[in-house]
Amino acid sequence: MRRASNWLLWGYCVYLVLPLYWLVTMALRNNQDIVAGLEVIPANPTLANFAEIFGNPVWYQGFANSLSYVVLNTLISVLVALPAAYAFSRYRFMGDRHLFFWLLTNRMAPPAVFLLPFFQLYSAIGLFDTPLAVALAHCLFTVPLAVWILEGFMSAVPRSLDEMARLDGHRLGYFFLRIFLPTIRGGVGVAVFFCFMFSWVELLLARTLTGSEAKPIVVVMTRTVSASGMDWGVLAAAGVLTIVPGVAVVWFVRRHLVKGFALGRV
Amino acid sequence: MPERRSTNLAWFGVLPVVLVVAFSAVIPLMTVVNYSLQDIFDLNTRVFVGFDWYRETLRDPRFLEALVRQGLFSMAVLVIQLPLGILVAKGLPKSGWRASFMLVLIALPLLIPWNVVGTIWQIFARPDIGLLGAALAGLGVDFNYTASPVDAWITVLMMDVWHWTSLVALLAYAGLAAIPQAYYQAAALDGAGPWEVFRYVELPRLRSVLIIAILLRLMDSFMIYTEPFVLTGGGPGNATTFLSQYLTSMAVGQFDLGPAAAFSVLYFLLILLMCWVFYTLVMREAHE
Amino acid sequence: MPRRVGRCRYGVLAAMSWMAWTAPSATFFVAVLLALATLTVAEVLRPGQVRRGLLGLVTTRGDRFFISLLSGAALHVMWLAATALPVWWASIAWLVLLVVLMRWG
Incomplete structure (x- = not known):
């Protein structure tokens, strides 16, 4: 049994790594090479594809646009979710369970359902083709996610901490910012991570709510494919670069990540 | 531990969230309901048609086929990913640098933009430039996901397993890590074999985490759009056109406001129903 | 403009x-x-008191209202899918269901 599960784990890792390895080798080869034939190890590796991306404003603008709405979305989500998660974990109030369920349904709802009204809504209020539009649209699923994660971490902190602070005469605001927030630092990190991640990986809403001005990197990738034939090398290089921010963010929360999953709140 | 205090002042804490989500969920949903009842030429020229779009959508063979396809796909996803995820989680090292390394490696597919996942599998599975496609061709298998519906399904499923099994594995891993050692020692004293340990010690304690894994995988597979959009574009024919694909082509491609809105409402109701069933299950679990 | x-x-x-x-x-x-x-x-x-009724679920008034709405939606969708008869019939059936669920559910 032990040996069998070890073999399975190794097999699974190979299965995970192979497509990624292939993406990286593609990024290191030029297009003629790629089309000419299969090379398991690139014979003459080149960084030309990455140079193309860093030299072309369409590409690096795309990165900047994506980062701006992702950061905006993460800020909004975590800021509004903090007091709500505290309310859910510490108090009972009328309709609390129904509210929680309602938030959850928004995490589960397919973005495609909201496509049509979002397009009309953001056009009507003049936000179409701005990073703010995408950031607000992504709040649909990142806010419930952040509330869910933070509520889990907050409920793990004993309520006696709140009682003690109250007996010491601290105001709620002071207690929340100076005592409680530092206690759940890890949880905030995990919430930031998941908001960042879900906003970063989404394509459908980001594509529908942007035109030429705020076009995000994921859209640049799909449009380049259809416009100028298949430039596999550059496409792969862009793919490699989009993986970098996720890896960078996961590095900061690596110690809290398992606890985040233990609460089952993704 | 003190009980949760009962006060309706807590509503002030949730108010910002309610406002943000109301703006991005309630107003759009109301709009969709409004659109679904009318034939809209433009916003000033519109005719009330009652439930006609719903009748039409519910009798649209392409909608029904997409629905069946979606159901089959989600079932296949659950049947493959749950056992595989649990097995991977059981094999993962418990501590040390190897554990951290493996966890980051396993989390990796979850961090990749969904269209890049599609691109990765596109260049991996293509018969001309892809490692997998070329390897299969070398073995004499005629594998072409752009021409054969079966191959397209296999590729989309392999891609989804690659993309999301990690989520199940991480959830199960965290659930396993929470089981106290004493349970294993007691099972060892009783002379339980590996299967009995799994069946009677681990599985019961993984229940709640697995319900959440099923919920997340079911819901997320029900909204799959981007990966097949990049990989197969819903084809060959309509072989991999799932609900979101069809809805998006109606809403953005043809800009059919009325029918697309009726479709959206039906789709949302289905999600709401499934979500409620699971929420009730999870809550029961939490009470017992 | x-x-x-x-x-x-x-x-x-x-x-x-x-x-x-x-x-x-x-x-x-x-x-x-x-x-x-x-x-x-x-x-x-x-x-309102939490109770266990016809549904076999522990529900509050709000829960029963939500269940009624959701089953009403399902009822209307099934009606539209199955027949071409006027929707009013389904609506009347739903009103009966609403009363039953709110009172005994």
Whole structure:
């Protein structure tokens, strides 16, 4: 049994790594090479594809646009979710369970359902083709996610901490910012991570709510494919670069990540 | 531990969230309901048609086929990913640098933009430039996901397993890590074999985490759009056109406001129903 | 060109024209809002007890209302899918269901 599960784990890792390895080798080869034939190890590796991306404003603008709405979305989500998660974990109030369920349904709802009204809504209020539009649209699923994660971490902190602070005469605001927030630092990190991640990986809403001005990197990738034939090398290089921010963010929360999953709140 | 205090002042804490989500969920949903009842030429020229779009959508063979396809796909996803995820989680090292390394490696597919996942599998599975496609061709298998519906399904499923099994594995891993050692020692004293340990010690304690894994995988597979959009574009024919694909082509491609809105409402109701069933299950679990 | 409605340049009406309101859907949403308000007032005046009824689920008044709405939606969808008969019949059946669920559910 032990040996069998070890073999399975190794097999699974190979299965995970192979497509990624292939993406990286593609990024290191030029297009003629790629089309000419299969090379398991690139014979003459080149960084030309990455140079193309860093030299072309369409590409690096795309990165900047994506980062701006992702950061905006993460800020909004975590800021509004903090007091709500505290309310859910510490108090009972009328309709609390129904509210929680309602938030959850928004995490589960397919973005495609909201496509049509979002397009009309953001056009009507003049936000179409701005990073703010995408950031607000992504709040649909990142806010419930952040509330869910933070509520889990907050409920793990004993309520006696709140009682003690109250007996010491601290105001709620002071207690929340100076005592409680530092206690759940890890949880905030995990919430930031998941908001960042879900906003970063989404394509459908980001594509529908942007035109030429705020076009995000994921859209640049799909449009380049259809416009100028298949430039596999550059496409792969862009793919490699989009993986970098996720890896960078996961590095900061690596110690809290398992606890985040233990609460089952993704 | 003190009980949760009962006060309706807590509503002030949730108010910002309610406002943000109301703006991005309630107003759009109301709009969709409004659109679904009318034939809209433009916003000033519109005719009330009652439930006609719903009748039409519910009798649209392409909608029904997409629905069946979606159901089959989600079932296949659950049947493959749950056992595989649990097995991977059981094999993962418990501590040390190897554990951290493996966890980051396993989390990796979850961090990749969904269209890049599609691109990765596109260049991996293509018969001309892809490692997998070329390897299969070398073995004499005629594998072409752009021409054969079966191959397209296999590729989309392999891609989804690659993309999301990690989520199940991480959830199960965290659930396993929470089981106290004493349970294993007691099972060892009783002379339980590996299967009995799994069946009677681990599985019961993984229940709640697995319900959440099923919920997340079911819901997320029900909204799959981007990966097949990049990989197969819903084809060959309509072989991999799932609900979101069809809805998006109606809403953005043809800009059919009325029918697309009726479709959206039906789709949302289905999600709401499934979500409620699971929420009730999870809550029961939490009470017992 | 934005039209002037009232004093505000983007008046409430102009801003909502993209929502394409119709009288029936507006009535429906107002009815749901009124029902929610009624439930809230009832909860303040006479807090409801959690109970286990016909459904075999532990529910509050709000839960039963939500279940009624959801099953009403399902009923109407099934009606539309199965027959071409007027929708009113399903609506009347639903009203009966609503009363049963709220009272004994």
